[in-house]
Amino acid sequence: MSGTLLTVVVLLPVLGALLTIWTGGRTRAVLGTSSALVTLLASIGLTVQVWERGGSVFHLDLVGDLEVVLVADGLAAAMLLMVTVTGSFVAVFALVEDRRDVTGRARGYWPLSLGLWAALQVLFLGGDLLTLYLMFEAIGVAAVALVAAGGDRRANLAATRYLYAELVATVTLLFGIALTWQQAGTLVLAELPAGFGTEPLGAAALALITAGLLVKVPLVPVHLWLPAAHALSAGAVSPLLSALVVKTAFVVLLRIWYLGTPQAVPVEAAQLLGALGVVAILWGSMVAFRATEVKVLIAYSTIAQLGVLFLAVPLLVAGQVDAWIGGLLHAIAHAPAKAAALLAAAVLAEDAGHGAIEGLRGAAARRPVAVFALAVSAVSLVGLPPTVGFVAKWQLLLAGVAAGQWWWVAVLAVGSLLTAGYLMRLVKPTFDRDAEVSRPSDPGGTPRRADGRDIVALALALVTVLAGVRPGELLRLLQLVPPHLAGG
């Protein structure tokens, strides 16, 4: 595989970020969206190359001991698609917003969001621990700044807490990296010696790296920074955080555990992570049932959905390839569904004048397209056909049955029912025809023309259906892993 496309994929968002620093007004939005769309095309090209020729590894020797290893395998390609497809829709949404009123956009939005893109892409391609660590830092800074760009004091407080959590996680990760170097003498995942992680120092390194990544995910009980940060960020920011940023640590965890040091993962640790996933599903769902604001409900839904990801871990250790595919597919499926839900929520909140669930009453009559987008994304989050959310949960169910670990199957089913229950709290009031919610701008509650943002949200939600109807390509992509990383 040539490295040209890889270079384009990595550098385009960086170029876009730099250009949007020096431009202003609507030009900035047009430039930002253009770089997003061209990056999407490049990532599709990269995916086709991975399909046709398999994975490749690129070593870039910089200076001294600094080395960047990028792995363009099926996992990386699938994650790049997740970032670029979801991110492109969010960028178009922000462009449409800026065309209506550019003064409402924080000045740093475009450079920061494109910088976040670039860091996300390099992280998903990263094959060595230092690159992963640096990209986590870049993602953390960009994400915190995007939350703080919300401007008000509550957003600042949420951003500060987010940064504290990021720092604790990053420093813990760095300590684990230091131990890894001491034990193995390399930070390249594919070069970690067989048996790494079974020695005390290696085990301590893996434990610290895992602990840091769990804070970054975040998995209950270290999730407290997430709801406020996600709920208080702007309409075009929270989809980037809830759909994309939260997947990074899980994917890196799988890359390290399953591809780097597969023999070092104790069954007990995997079962414990699965159990924490169960707690996350129950706790996130319980608070989502009590939430009074739309974005708070969706933020706790994210916590519950992250719990579902961790049901794959014990099944992976039990040797179930379906768990690998199901876990990663769930991570991918969650992105467009959650982003579409948040984009629709932003439109509906603006329509209601506030973000409370109460404001959704009768919304189906006023903003039918946005409500349809919310409903379709809810179907995927619950895991119903014909969406890709169903395919992901089906793979996890198959893995649970094949491993004979029925308790995870039961949790998955209960989790889906809970998801349906709390998401129904958002969808049901929109069909309340008797709602008499007064709005100065629209006292009669008459239907409005979809203003472009509604259509973007719906189109993104329909991506989950498209990927659900034709899941073969994605499934095949997730099975493509370089043999030396797979231990073959």
Added chain:
Amino acid sequence: MIGLIVAAAIYLVGLTVTFAGRRPRGRLVGLGLMSGGALLALATAGPWELVPRYNLVVAGVTLLGMLAVGAWLTRRLNGGRGQPPRRTDGAAGPTDTERGTIDEGRT
């Protein structure tokens, strides 16, 4: 090995200060200690000629950057240098920053 033990001790003290600290500045000090511990662990990961020095410098610079962002956010939250911390409700008592909690399910 002694360097590693000292690094682990500094890291643990920093972790304790971060979680026990009630004020943002205390938490930042704790995070600074944790960072110092992690960097020391990297600096003592074997004989000096085997230490990944460029990795160490890059990690140190980026960590300092994150801590600087933390200090900037904390200062911004407290209304800038030389000004007393503000409370959103105007009453006496710890500021929102100092209290540092947002109830589950509400923002």
